[in-house]
Amino acid sequence: MIKRSDIKQEDIIKSAIEVFSKKGFEQASMEGISKHAGVSKRTLYKYYPNKEALFEVIVDKLMCRFDDQCEVEFEPSVSIARQLTELTHKQMCYLGNEDYQMTARLVMAECIRCHETSKVLVSKFESLGDSYGLQKWAKQGIQAGRLDISDVSVAIEQYMGSIKAVVFWPQLIAHLPPPSTDEVEHAINKAVESFVATYKVR
Template identity: 80%
Template sequence: MIKRSDIKQEDIIKSAIEVFSKKGFEQASMEGISKQAGVSKRTLYKYYPNKDALFEVIVDKLMCRFDDHYEVEFDPSVPIEQQLTELTLKQMCYINNEDFQITARLVMAECIRCHETSKVLVSKFESIEDSYGLQKWAQQGIDAGALEIANIPLAIEQYIGSIKAIIFWPQLITHTPPPSCEQVKATIDHAVMSFAATYKTS
Protein backbone atom coordinates (compact mmCIF):
# COMPACT_ATOMS: atom_id res chain seq x y z
CA MET A 1 0.00 0.00 0.00
CA ILE A 2 1.35 3.43 -0.99
CA LYS A 3 1.82 5.76 1.95
CA ARG A 4 0.14 9.17 1.87
CA SER A 5 3.51 10.77 2.62
CA ASP A 6 5.01 9.11 -0.49
CA ILE A 7 2.22 10.53 -2.66
CA LYS A 8 2.73 13.97 -1.13
CA GLN A 9 6.48 13.89 -1.80
CA GLU A 10 5.87 12.80 -5.39
CA ASP A 11 3.53 15.78 -5.85
CA ILE A 12 6.18 18.08 -4.41
CA ILE A 13 8.89 16.76 -6.73
CA LYS A 14 6.65 17.08 -9.80
CA SER A 15 5.71 20.62 -8.76
CA ALA A 16 9.35 21.55 -8.18
CA ILE A 17 10.26 20.33 -11.68
CA GLU A 18 7.45 22.48 -13.13
CA VAL A 19 8.46 25.59 -11.17
CA PHE A 20 12.19 25.14 -11.84
CA SER A 21 11.45 24.60 -15.55
CA LYS A 22 9.38 27.79 -15.80
CA LYS A 23 11.45 30.12 -13.62
CA GLY A 24 14.91 28.59 -13.38
CA PHE A 25 16.54 27.49 -10.17
CA GLU A 26 17.56 30.97 -8.98
CA GLN A 27 14.15 32.59 -9.49
CA ALA A 28 12.13 29.67 -8.12
CA SER A 29 11.04 29.88 -4.49
CA MET A 30 10.02 27.35 -1.87
CA GLU A 31 6.79 29.32 -1.47
CA GLY A 32 6.04 28.98 -5.19
CA ILE A 33 6.74 25.26 -5.08
CA SER A 34 4.49 24.75 -2.07
CA LYS A 35 1.64 26.59 -3.83
CA GLN A 36 2.13 24.55 -7.01
CA ALA A 37 2.09 21.32 -4.99
CA GLY A 38 -0.92 22.36 -2.91
CA VAL A 39 0.90 21.88 0.38
CA SER A 40 1.85 24.24 3.18
CA LYS A 41 5.39 25.61 3.44
CA ARG A 42 5.64 23.79 6.75
CA THR A 43 4.94 20.47 4.99
CA LEU A 44 7.42 21.29 2.22
CA TYR A 45 10.20 22.10 4.69
CA LYS A 46 9.39 18.93 6.62
CA TYR A 47 10.64 16.90 3.65
CA TYR A 48 13.11 19.31 2.03
CA PRO A 49 15.04 21.97 3.98
CA ASN A 50 15.86 24.06 0.88
CA LYS A 51 15.86 24.27 -2.92
CA ASP A 52 19.24 22.55 -3.16
CA ALA A 53 17.91 19.47 -1.39
CA LEU A 54 14.92 19.39 -3.73
CA PHE A 55 17.12 19.72 -6.79
CA GLU A 56 19.33 16.85 -5.61
CA VAL A 57 16.24 14.65 -5.29
CA ILE A 58 15.29 15.58 -8.85
CA VAL A 59 18.77 14.60 -10.04
CA ASP A 60 18.46 11.29 -8.16
CA LYS A 61 15.12 10.72 -9.90
CA LEU A 62 16.84 11.26 -13.24
CA MET A 63 19.80 9.04 -12.39
CA CYS A 64 17.69 6.08 -11.30
CA ARG A 65 16.54 5.76 -14.92
CA PHE A 66 20.16 4.98 -15.84
CA ASP A 67 20.85 2.68 -12.94
CA ASP A 68 18.31 -0.10 -13.37
CA HIS A 69 19.94 -2.98 -11.51
CA TYR A 70 19.48 -6.35 -13.08
CA GLU A 71 21.93 -9.02 -14.11
CA VAL A 72 23.45 -8.52 -17.55
CA GLU A 73 24.93 -11.76 -18.82
CA PHE A 74 26.44 -12.68 -22.18
CA ASP A 75 24.85 -15.81 -23.67
CA PRO A 76 27.08 -17.57 -26.25
CA SER A 77 24.05 -19.51 -27.57
CA VAL A 78 22.17 -16.34 -28.59
CA PRO A 79 23.24 -14.15 -31.57
CA ILE A 80 25.14 -11.04 -30.51
CA GLU A 81 22.76 -8.78 -32.41
CA GLN A 82 19.73 -10.20 -30.61
CA GLN A 83 21.35 -9.92 -27.18
CA LEU A 84 22.53 -6.36 -27.69
CA THR A 85 19.18 -5.23 -29.09
CA GLU A 86 17.23 -6.68 -26.16
CA LEU A 87 19.64 -5.30 -23.54
CA THR A 88 19.62 -1.83 -25.07
CA LEU A 89 15.84 -1.68 -25.36
CA LYS A 90 15.52 -2.64 -21.68
CA GLN A 91 18.09 -0.13 -20.50
CA MET A 92 16.89 2.76 -22.67
CA CYS A 93 13.14 2.32 -22.22
CA TYR A 94 13.09 5.72 -20.48
CA ILE A 95 14.26 7.61 -23.56
CA ASN A 96 10.80 8.20 -25.06
CA ASN A 97 9.25 9.18 -21.74
CA GLU A 98 8.16 12.82 -21.73
CA ASP A 99 8.52 13.22 -17.94
CA PHE A 100 12.12 12.06 -18.21
CA GLN A 101 12.88 14.53 -21.00
CA ILE A 102 11.40 17.43 -19.01
CA THR A 103 13.53 16.46 -15.99
CA ALA A 104 16.66 15.99 -18.11
CA ARG A 105 16.17 19.38 -19.79
CA LEU A 106 15.89 21.08 -16.40
CA VAL A 107 18.96 19.36 -15.00
CA MET A 108 21.09 20.10 -18.07
CA ALA A 109 20.06 23.78 -18.12
CA GLU A 110 20.96 24.24 -14.46
CA CYS A 111 24.27 22.43 -14.91
CA ILE A 112 25.22 24.80 -17.73
CA ARG A 113 24.24 27.77 -15.57
CA CYS A 114 25.82 26.71 -12.29
CA HIS A 115 29.16 25.02 -11.63
CA GLU A 116 28.05 23.73 -8.22
CA THR A 117 24.98 22.08 -9.72
CA SER A 118 27.07 20.44 -12.42
CA LYS A 119 29.31 18.91 -9.73
CA VAL A 120 26.25 17.26 -8.18
CA LEU A 121 25.30 15.70 -11.50
CA VAL A 122 28.85 14.53 -12.27
CA SER A 123 29.11 12.87 -8.87
CA LYS A 124 25.84 11.04 -9.54
CA PHE A 125 27.07 9.83 -12.93
CA GLU A 126 30.31 8.61 -11.37
CA SER A 127 28.34 6.42 -8.96
CA ILE A 128 26.96 4.40 -11.86
CA GLU A 129 28.98 1.24 -12.47
CA ASP A 130 29.20 1.63 -16.25
CA SER A 131 27.15 2.50 -19.31
CA TYR A 132 23.92 0.56 -18.87
CA GLY A 133 25.74 -2.62 -17.75
CA LEU A 134 26.96 -3.20 -21.28
CA GLN A 135 30.65 -3.00 -20.41
CA LYS A 136 30.27 -6.15 -18.32
CA TRP A 137 28.36 -7.82 -21.17
CA ALA A 138 31.07 -6.85 -23.67
CA GLN A 139 33.84 -8.24 -21.45
CA GLN A 140 31.96 -11.53 -21.15
CA GLY A 141 31.62 -11.57 -24.94
CA ILE A 142 35.37 -11.12 -25.28
CA ASP A 143 36.02 -13.90 -22.77
CA ALA A 144 33.72 -16.16 -24.80
CA GLY A 145 35.68 -15.38 -27.97
CA ALA A 146 32.66 -13.78 -29.64
CA LEU A 147 33.84 -10.14 -29.48
CA GLU A 148 37.17 -8.45 -30.06
CA ILE A 149 37.30 -4.98 -28.47
CA ALA A 150 40.51 -3.14 -27.55
CA ASN A 151 38.84 -0.38 -25.52
CA ILE A 152 35.53 -1.46 -23.99
CA PRO A 153 34.48 1.85 -22.33
CA LEU A 154 35.13 3.75 -25.58
CA ALA A 155 33.28 1.18 -27.70
CA ILE A 156 30.20 1.22 -25.46
CA GLU A 157 30.14 5.00 -25.11
CA GLN A 158 30.32 5.35 -28.90
CA TYR A 159 27.55 2.79 -29.28
CA ILE A 160 25.22 4.52 -26.79
CA GLY A 161 26.22 7.94 -28.12
CA SER A 162 25.24 7.00 -31.67
CA ILE A 163 21.76 6.11 -30.44
CA LYS A 164 21.23 9.18 -28.27
CA ALA A 165 22.48 11.44 -31.07
CA ILE A 166 19.35 10.46 -33.02
CA ILE A 167 16.62 9.86 -30.44
CA PHE A 168 17.57 11.87 -27.36
CA TRP A 169 19.66 15.01 -27.84
CA PRO A 170 17.70 16.51 -30.79
CA GLN A 171 14.40 16.11 -28.90
CA LEU A 172 15.91 17.45 -25.69
CA ILE A 173 17.37 20.56 -27.33
CA THR A 174 14.56 21.42 -29.76
CA HIS A 175 11.65 20.58 -27.41
CA THR A 176 10.15 18.22 -29.97
CA PRO A 177 8.05 15.24 -28.80
CA PRO A 178 9.94 12.15 -27.59
CA PRO A 179 10.63 9.51 -30.27
CA SER A 180 8.09 6.78 -30.91
CA CYS A 181 8.78 3.16 -29.97
CA GLU A 182 9.28 2.44 -33.67
CA GLN A 183 11.90 5.20 -33.99
CA VAL A 184 13.73 3.93 -30.90
CA LYS A 185 13.76 0.37 -32.23
CA ALA A 186 14.94 1.39 -35.71
CA THR A 187 17.76 3.53 -34.29
CA ILE A 188 18.92 0.77 -31.94
CA ASP A 189 18.80 -1.80 -34.76
CA HIS A 190 21.10 0.36 -36.89
CA ALA A 191 23.54 0.94 -34.01
CA VAL A 192 23.58 -2.79 -33.23
CA MET A 193 24.46 -3.64 -36.84
CA SER A 194 27.36 -1.17 -36.77
CA PHE A 195 28.61 -2.49 -33.43
CA ALA A 196 28.46 -6.12 -34.58
CA ALA A 197 30.17 -5.32 -37.87
CA THR A 198 33.04 -3.66 -36.00
CA TYR A 199 33.57 -5.94 -33.01
CA LYS A 200 32.08 -9.38 -33.71
CA THR A 201 34.67 -12.06 -34.38
CA SER A 202 34.33 -14.05 -37.60
Template identity: 35%
Template sequence: MPDFSVKQQDILQAAIAQFAQFGLSATTMEGISKAANVSKRTLYKHFPTKDALFDTVVAQLIERITPLTAIQFIPHYQFDTQLKHLAMSALELLNDEDYLTLSRIVIIESMRSKKQADSLNQRFIDCEKAMLQWFKDASNTDCLGSISPEFAAGFFWGALKKLSYWDQAISWKAPLDEAALNELVEQVCNIFCNGVTQGQ
Protein backbone atom coordinates (compact mmCIF):
# COMPACT_ATOMS: atom_id res chain seq x y z
CA MET A 1 0.00 0.00 0.00
CA PRO A 2 1.55 3.36 -0.98
CA ASP A 3 2.19 6.14 1.50
CA PHE A 4 -0.50 8.77 1.13
CA SER A 5 0.02 12.49 1.49
CA VAL A 6 -2.02 14.41 4.05
CA LYS A 7 -4.25 15.63 1.23
CA GLN A 8 -4.84 12.09 -0.03
CA GLN A 9 -5.59 10.87 3.47
CA ASP A 10 -8.16 13.65 3.86
CA ILE A 11 -9.77 12.56 0.60
CA LEU A 12 -9.84 8.90 1.65
CA GLN A 13 -11.39 9.68 5.04
CA ALA A 14 -14.04 11.82 3.36
CA ALA A 15 -14.70 9.07 0.81
CA ILE A 16 -15.07 6.46 3.55
CA ALA A 17 -17.63 8.65 5.35
CA GLN A 18 -19.54 9.35 2.12
CA PHE A 19 -19.55 5.72 0.98
CA ALA A 20 -20.69 4.58 4.43
CA GLN A 21 -23.56 7.09 4.44
CA PHE A 22 -24.74 6.94 0.83
CA GLY A 23 -23.23 3.82 -0.77
CA LEU A 24 -21.13 3.77 -3.91
CA SER A 25 -23.86 4.56 -6.41
CA ALA A 26 -25.25 7.61 -4.57
CA THR A 27 -21.88 9.05 -3.59
CA THR A 28 -20.58 11.76 -5.92
CA MET A 29 -17.08 13.02 -6.51
CA GLU A 30 -18.41 16.51 -5.88
CA GLY A 31 -19.69 15.43 -2.47
CA ILE A 32 -16.34 13.87 -1.62
CA SER A 33 -14.42 16.96 -2.71
CA LYS A 34 -16.61 19.17 -0.52
CA ALA A 35 -16.30 16.83 2.47
CA ALA A 36 -12.52 16.68 2.03
CA ASN A 37 -12.31 20.45 1.49
CA VAL A 38 -10.39 20.05 -1.76
CA SER A 39 -11.15 21.14 -5.31
CA LYS A 40 -12.53 18.61 -7.77
CA ARG A 41 -9.39 19.16 -9.82
CA THR A 42 -7.25 18.05 -6.87
CA LEU A 43 -9.53 15.10 -6.23
CA TYR A 44 -9.36 13.87 -9.84
CA LYS A 45 -5.60 14.38 -9.86
CA HIS A 46 -5.21 11.77 -7.13
CA PHE A 47 -8.19 9.56 -7.97
CA PRO A 48 -9.30 9.79 -11.61
CA THR A 49 -12.62 7.99 -11.07
CA LYS A 50 -15.02 7.16 -8.26
CA ASP A 51 -14.38 3.46 -8.86
CA ALA A 52 -10.64 4.02 -8.48
CA LEU A 53 -11.29 5.78 -5.18
CA PHE A 54 -13.55 2.96 -4.00
CA ASP A 55 -10.90 0.39 -4.95
CA THR A 56 -8.41 2.27 -2.79
CA VAL A 57 -10.85 2.28 0.12
CA VAL A 58 -11.31 -1.49 -0.23
CA ALA A 59 -7.55 -1.95 -0.47
CA GLN A 60 -7.25 -0.17 2.88
CA LEU A 61 -9.66 -2.69 4.39
CA ILE A 62 -7.66 -5.57 2.92
CA GLU A 63 -4.49 -4.04 4.33
CA ARG A 64 -6.04 -4.05 7.80
CA ILE A 65 -6.40 -7.84 7.53
CA THR A 66 -2.85 -8.58 6.42
CA PRO A 67 -1.25 -8.48 9.92
CA LEU A 68 -3.40 -11.49 10.77
CA THR A 69 -1.76 -13.42 7.95
CA ALA A 70 1.64 -13.04 9.62
CA ILE A 71 0.65 -15.12 12.67
CA GLN A 72 2.14 -18.60 12.31
CA PHE A 73 1.57 -21.73 14.33
CA ILE A 74 4.62 -22.74 16.37
CA PRO A 75 5.07 -26.51 16.81
CA HIS A 76 5.78 -27.82 20.33
CA TYR A 77 4.49 -24.62 21.96
CA GLN A 78 1.37 -24.45 24.12
CA PHE A 79 -1.63 -24.75 21.81
CA ASP A 80 -4.08 -22.85 24.05
CA THR A 81 -1.66 -19.92 24.45
CA GLN A 82 -1.21 -19.66 20.69
CA LEU A 83 -4.96 -19.96 20.11
CA LYS A 84 -5.67 -17.10 22.53
CA HIS A 85 -3.09 -14.94 20.76
CA LEU A 86 -4.69 -15.71 17.40
CA ALA A 87 -8.16 -14.95 18.80
CA MET A 88 -7.15 -11.65 20.38
CA SER A 89 -5.37 -10.52 17.20
CA ALA A 90 -8.49 -11.29 15.17
CA LEU A 91 -10.80 -9.56 17.65
CA GLU A 92 -8.68 -6.43 17.81
CA LEU A 93 -9.05 -6.22 14.05
CA LEU A 94 -12.77 -7.03 13.93
CA ASN A 95 -13.51 -4.44 16.64
CA ASP A 96 -11.53 -1.60 15.12
CA GLU A 97 -13.94 1.27 14.36
CA ASP A 98 -12.34 2.11 11.01
CA TYR A 99 -12.40 -1.55 10.00
CA LEU A 100 -16.10 -1.77 10.93
CA THR A 101 -16.89 1.32 8.87
CA LEU A 102 -15.02 0.00 5.84
CA SER A 103 -16.71 -3.37 6.31
CA ARG A 104 -20.15 -1.78 6.17
CA ILE A 105 -19.25 -0.16 2.86
CA VAL A 106 -18.11 -3.47 1.42
CA ILE A 107 -21.22 -5.28 2.71
CA ILE A 108 -23.53 -2.69 1.14
CA GLU A 109 -21.78 -2.83 -2.22
CA SER A 110 -21.66 -6.63 -2.19
CA MET A 111 -25.44 -6.72 -1.80
CA ARG A 112 -25.94 -4.13 -4.55
CA SER A 113 -23.83 -5.78 -7.23
CA LYS A 114 -23.07 -9.46 -7.87
CA LYS A 115 -20.03 -8.49 -9.90
CA GLN A 116 -18.75 -6.36 -7.04
CA ALA A 117 -19.56 -9.14 -4.56
CA ASP A 118 -17.59 -11.72 -6.54
CA SER A 119 -14.60 -9.40 -6.81
CA LEU A 120 -14.61 -8.46 -3.13
CA ASN A 121 -15.21 -12.01 -1.97
CA GLN A 122 -12.17 -13.27 -3.86
CA ARG A 123 -9.96 -10.62 -2.28
CA PHE A 124 -11.13 -11.53 1.22
CA ILE A 125 -10.75 -15.27 0.60
CA ASP A 126 -7.12 -14.74 -0.29
CA CYS A 127 -6.57 -12.93 3.01
CA GLU A 128 -8.37 -15.50 5.15
CA LYS A 129 -6.31 -18.38 3.76
CA ALA A 130 -3.74 -17.63 6.47
CA MET A 131 -6.26 -18.55 9.17
CA LEU A 132 -6.81 -21.93 7.52
CA GLN A 133 -3.06 -22.45 7.17
CA TRP A 134 -2.63 -21.87 10.92
CA PHE A 135 -5.05 -24.71 11.67
CA LYS A 136 -3.49 -26.94 9.02
CA ASP A 137 -0.11 -26.49 10.68
CA ALA A 138 -1.69 -27.26 14.05
CA SER A 139 -3.29 -30.37 12.60
CA ASN A 140 0.05 -31.56 11.25
CA THR A 141 1.37 -31.65 14.84
CA ASP A 142 -1.73 -33.57 16.05
CA CYS A 143 -3.09 -30.62 18.02
CA LEU A 144 -6.59 -30.96 16.54
CA GLY A 145 -7.13 -34.66 17.08
CA SER A 146 -9.71 -35.93 14.58
CA ILE A 147 -11.07 -32.45 13.78
CA SER A 148 -10.28 -31.29 10.26
CA PRO A 149 -8.42 -27.98 9.91
CA GLU A 150 -11.11 -26.72 7.54
CA PHE A 151 -13.83 -27.29 10.16
CA ALA A 152 -11.63 -25.92 12.95
CA ALA A 153 -10.85 -22.70 11.07
CA GLY A 154 -14.48 -22.20 10.05
CA PHE A 155 -15.78 -22.87 13.56
CA PHE A 156 -13.22 -20.63 15.25
CA TRP A 157 -13.40 -17.70 12.81
CA GLY A 158 -17.18 -17.99 12.54
CA ALA A 159 -17.63 -17.90 16.32
CA LEU A 160 -15.47 -14.80 16.69
CA LYS A 161 -17.33 -12.98 13.92
CA LYS A 162 -20.77 -13.99 15.22
CA LEU A 163 -20.05 -12.85 18.78
CA SER A 164 -18.05 -9.69 18.13
CA TYR A 165 -18.48 -8.44 14.58
CA TRP A 166 -21.72 -8.99 12.67
CA ASP A 167 -24.04 -7.16 15.08
CA GLN A 168 -21.54 -4.32 15.38
CA ALA A 169 -21.17 -4.03 11.60
CA ILE A 170 -24.79 -4.46 10.54
CA SER A 171 -26.58 -2.81 13.48
CA TRP A 172 -24.01 -0.02 13.89
CA LYS A 173 -23.27 -1.03 17.47
CA ALA A 174 -20.19 0.16 19.33
CA PRO A 175 -17.19 -2.18 19.33
CA LEU A 176 -16.79 -4.43 22.38
CA ASP A 177 -14.74 -2.99 25.23
CA GLU A 178 -11.50 -4.57 26.42
CA ALA A 179 -13.11 -6.56 29.24
CA ALA A 180 -15.71 -8.03 26.89
CA LEU A 181 -13.01 -8.92 24.34
CA ASN A 182 -10.92 -10.69 26.99
CA GLU A 183 -13.95 -12.63 28.24
CA LEU A 184 -14.88 -13.63 24.70
CA VAL A 185 -11.36 -14.89 24.00
CA GLU A 186 -11.41 -16.99 27.17
CA GLN A 187 -14.81 -18.53 26.44
CA VAL A 188 -14.26 -19.27 22.75
CA CYS A 189 -10.80 -20.73 23.34
CA ASN A 190 -11.96 -22.81 26.33
CA ILE A 191 -14.86 -24.28 24.37
CA PHE A 192 -12.61 -24.99 21.40
CA CYS A 193 -9.78 -26.55 23.46
CA ASN A 194 -12.16 -28.65 25.58
CA GLY A 195 -13.84 -29.92 22.46
CA VAL A 196 -10.56 -30.86 20.85
CA THR A 197 -9.32 -32.57 24.02
CA GLN A 198 -12.50 -34.61 24.39
CA GLY A 199 -12.32 -35.59 20.72
CA GLN A 200 -8.85 -37.11 21.10
Protein backbone atom coordinates (compact mmCIF):
# COMPACT_ATOMS: atom_id res chain seq x y z
CA MET A 1 0.00 0.00 0.00
CA ILE A 2 1.38 3.41 -1.02
CA LYS A 3 1.86 5.75 1.93
CA ARG A 4 0.43 9.26 1.83
CA SER A 5 3.90 10.63 2.62
CA ASP A 6 5.33 8.86 -0.44
CA ILE A 7 2.72 10.49 -2.67
CA LYS A 8 3.53 13.93 -1.19
CA GLN A 9 7.23 13.46 -1.79
CA GLU A 10 6.63 12.39 -5.37
CA ASP A 11 4.50 15.53 -5.93
CA ILE A 12 7.26 17.66 -4.43
CA ILE A 13 9.95 16.11 -6.63
CA LYS A 14 7.87 16.54 -9.80
CA SER A 15 7.11 20.15 -8.87
CA ALA A 16 10.77 20.85 -8.14
CA ILE A 17 11.78 19.50 -11.56
CA GLU A 18 9.21 21.74 -13.25
CA VAL A 19 10.11 24.83 -11.22
CA PHE A 20 13.86 24.30 -11.66
CA SER A 21 13.33 23.74 -15.40
CA LYS A 22 11.37 27.01 -15.79
CA LYS A 23 13.32 29.28 -13.46
CA GLY A 24 16.71 27.63 -13.18
CA PHE A 25 18.20 26.41 -9.92
CA GLU A 26 19.44 29.83 -8.80
CA GLN A 27 16.12 31.66 -9.27
CA ALA A 28 13.88 28.89 -7.96
CA SER A 29 12.72 29.15 -4.35
CA MET A 30 11.51 26.67 -1.79
CA GLU A 31 8.37 28.79 -1.42
CA GLY A 32 7.68 28.57 -5.15
CA ILE A 33 8.18 24.81 -5.11
CA SER A 34 5.85 24.37 -2.14
CA LYS A 35 3.11 26.40 -3.89
CA HIS A 36 3.55 24.46 -7.12
CA ALA A 37 3.34 21.15 -5.23
CA GLY A 38 0.31 22.28 -3.21
CA VAL A 39 2.01 21.65 0.13
CA SER A 40 2.95 23.95 2.97
CA LYS A 41 6.52 25.15 3.39
CA ARG A 42 6.56 23.29 6.70
CA THR A 43 5.80 20.04 4.88
CA LEU A 44 8.42 20.76 2.24
CA TYR A 45 11.13 21.46 4.81
CA LYS A 46 10.12 18.33 6.70
CA TYR A 47 11.41 16.25 3.79
CA TYR A 48 14.02 18.54 2.25
CA PRO A 49 16.02 21.13 4.21
CA ASN A 50 17.06 23.16 1.14
CA LYS A 51 17.21 23.35 -2.67
CA GLU A 52 20.49 21.47 -2.75
CA ALA A 53 18.92 18.46 -1.05
CA LEU A 54 16.05 18.54 -3.52
CA PHE A 55 18.45 18.74 -6.45
CA GLU A 56 20.33 15.70 -5.18
CA VAL A 57 17.07 13.75 -4.98
CA ILE A 58 16.34 14.76 -8.58
CA VAL A 59 19.73 13.43 -9.65
CA ASP A 60 18.98 10.20 -7.78
CA LYS A 61 15.70 9.98 -9.68
CA LEU A 62 17.60 10.35 -12.93
CA MET A 63 19.94 7.55 -11.92
CA CYS A 64 17.34 5.19 -10.43
CA ARG A 65 17.11 3.11 -13.60
CA PHE A 66 20.41 1.49 -12.60
CA ASP A 67 18.97 0.31 -9.31
CA ASP A 68 16.00 -1.37 -10.98
CA GLN A 69 17.93 -3.20 -13.66
CA CYS A 70 17.30 -6.92 -13.92
CA GLU A 71 19.95 -9.50 -13.13
CA VAL A 72 21.95 -10.19 -16.26
CA GLU A 73 23.64 -13.47 -17.02
CA PHE A 74 25.66 -14.41 -20.09
CA GLU A 75 24.19 -17.49 -21.81
CA PRO A 76 26.86 -19.38 -23.80
CA SER A 77 24.19 -21.32 -25.72
CA VAL A 78 22.46 -18.14 -27.00
CA SER A 79 23.91 -15.94 -29.73
CA ILE A 80 25.77 -12.84 -28.54
CA ALA A 81 23.73 -10.62 -30.86
CA ARG A 82 20.43 -11.89 -29.49
CA GLN A 83 21.50 -11.52 -25.85
CA LEU A 84 22.88 -8.03 -26.33
CA THR A 85 19.82 -6.89 -28.27
CA GLU A 86 17.41 -8.12 -25.59
CA LEU A 87 19.44 -6.63 -22.74
CA THR A 88 19.74 -3.30 -24.50
CA HIS A 89 16.00 -3.05 -25.14
CA LYS A 90 15.37 -3.55 -21.42
CA GLN A 91 17.84 -0.81 -20.50
CA MET A 92 16.75 1.70 -23.15
CA CYS A 93 13.06 1.96 -22.28
CA TYR A 94 13.61 5.11 -20.20
CA LEU A 95 15.04 7.18 -23.07
CA GLY A 96 11.71 8.29 -24.53
CA ASN A 97 10.22 9.11 -21.14
CA GLU A 98 9.27 12.79 -20.98
CA ASP A 99 9.98 13.11 -17.25
CA TYR A 100 13.41 11.56 -17.73
CA GLN A 101 14.30 13.93 -20.56
CA MET A 102 13.10 16.95 -18.57
CA THR A 103 15.22 15.85 -15.62
CA ALA A 104 18.24 15.19 -17.84
CA ARG A 105 18.02 18.68 -19.37
CA LEU A 106 17.78 20.24 -15.93
CA VAL A 107 20.78 18.33 -14.61
CA MET A 108 22.86 19.12 -17.71
CA ALA A 109 22.03 22.83 -17.54
CA GLU A 110 22.88 23.11 -13.85
CA CYS A 111 26.10 21.14 -14.26
CA ILE A 112 27.22 23.53 -17.00
CA ARG A 113 26.24 26.56 -14.92
CA CYS A 114 27.58 25.52 -11.55
CA HIS A 115 30.66 23.51 -10.63
CA GLU A 116 29.23 22.54 -7.24
CA THR A 117 26.07 20.99 -8.63
CA SER A 118 28.08 19.24 -11.33
CA LYS A 119 30.05 17.46 -8.60
CA VAL A 120 26.78 15.95 -7.34
CA LEU A 121 26.12 14.34 -10.71
CA VAL A 122 29.70 13.18 -11.19
CA SER A 123 29.73 11.55 -7.76
CA LYS A 124 26.53 9.69 -8.62
CA PHE A 125 28.02 8.38 -11.85
CA GLU A 126 31.20 7.30 -10.06
CA SER A 127 29.14 5.38 -7.51
CA LEU A 128 27.62 3.22 -10.22
CA GLY A 129 29.64 0.04 -10.36
CA ASP A 130 28.20 -1.44 -13.53
CA SER A 131 26.52 0.94 -15.96
CA TYR A 132 23.47 -0.53 -17.69
CA GLY A 133 24.22 -3.99 -16.25
CA LEU A 134 26.14 -4.81 -19.42
CA GLN A 135 29.64 -4.78 -17.99
CA LYS A 136 28.86 -7.82 -15.86
CA TRP A 137 27.40 -9.56 -18.90
CA ALA A 138 30.46 -8.76 -21.01
CA LYS A 139 32.87 -10.00 -18.32
CA GLN A 140 30.93 -13.26 -18.13
CA GLY A 141 31.19 -13.51 -21.91
CA ILE A 142 34.96 -13.14 -21.65
CA GLN A 143 35.12 -15.85 -18.98
CA ALA A 144 33.05 -18.11 -21.20
CA GLY A 145 35.55 -17.60 -24.02
CA ARG A 146 32.95 -15.99 -26.30
CA LEU A 147 34.12 -12.37 -26.10
CA ASP A 148 37.57 -10.81 -26.37
CA ILE A 149 37.54 -7.34 -24.79
CA SER A 150 40.63 -5.65 -23.33
CA ASP A 151 38.71 -2.78 -21.67
CA VAL A 152 35.12 -3.68 -20.80
CA SER A 153 34.21 -0.26 -19.41
CA VAL A 154 35.27 1.56 -22.57
CA ALA A 155 33.65 -1.05 -24.83
CA ILE A 156 30.27 -0.74 -23.13
CA GLU A 157 30.37 3.06 -22.99
CA GLN A 158 31.20 3.20 -26.69
CA TYR A 159 28.43 0.72 -27.44
CA MET A 160 25.78 2.68 -25.51
CA GLY A 161 27.17 5.97 -26.81
CA SER A 162 26.67 4.91 -30.42
CA ILE A 163 22.99 4.26 -29.70
CA LYS A 164 22.42 7.44 -27.71
CA ALA A 165 24.03 9.50 -30.48
CA VAL A 166 21.05 8.55 -32.65
CA VAL A 167 18.06 8.14 -30.33
CA PHE A 168 18.84 10.25 -27.27
CA TRP A 169 21.14 13.27 -27.64
CA PRO A 170 19.42 14.80 -30.70
CA GLN A 171 16.05 14.57 -28.94
CA LEU A 172 17.44 15.89 -25.66
CA ILE A 173 19.37 18.84 -27.06
CA ALA A 174 17.14 19.85 -29.97
CA HIS A 175 13.83 18.99 -28.21
CA LEU A 176 12.91 16.62 -31.02
CA PRO A 177 10.03 14.14 -30.59
CA PRO A 178 10.92 10.84 -28.91
CA PRO A 179 12.45 8.33 -31.36
CA SER A 180 10.07 5.90 -33.01
CA THR A 181 10.21 2.18 -32.32
CA ASP A 182 11.78 1.65 -35.74
CA GLU A 183 14.46 4.28 -35.06
CA VAL A 184 15.37 2.70 -31.74
CA GLU A 185 15.40 -0.76 -33.32
CA HIS A 186 17.66 0.37 -36.14
CA ALA A 187 20.11 2.11 -33.79
CA ILE A 188 20.34 -0.92 -31.52
CA ASN A 189 20.76 -3.36 -34.41
CA LYS A 190 23.61 -1.34 -35.91
CA ALA A 191 25.35 -1.00 -32.54
CA VAL A 192 24.98 -4.73 -31.84
CA GLU A 193 26.34 -5.56 -35.29
CA SER A 194 29.42 -3.41 -34.66
CA PHE A 195 29.95 -4.80 -31.14
CA VAL A 196 29.75 -8.41 -32.31
CA ALA A 197 32.08 -7.76 -35.24
CA THR A 198 34.64 -6.19 -32.91
CA TYR A 199 34.55 -8.39 -29.82
CA LYS A 200 33.13 -11.82 -30.69
CA VAL A 201 35.68 -14.61 -30.56
CA ARG A 202 35.87 -16.29 -33.96
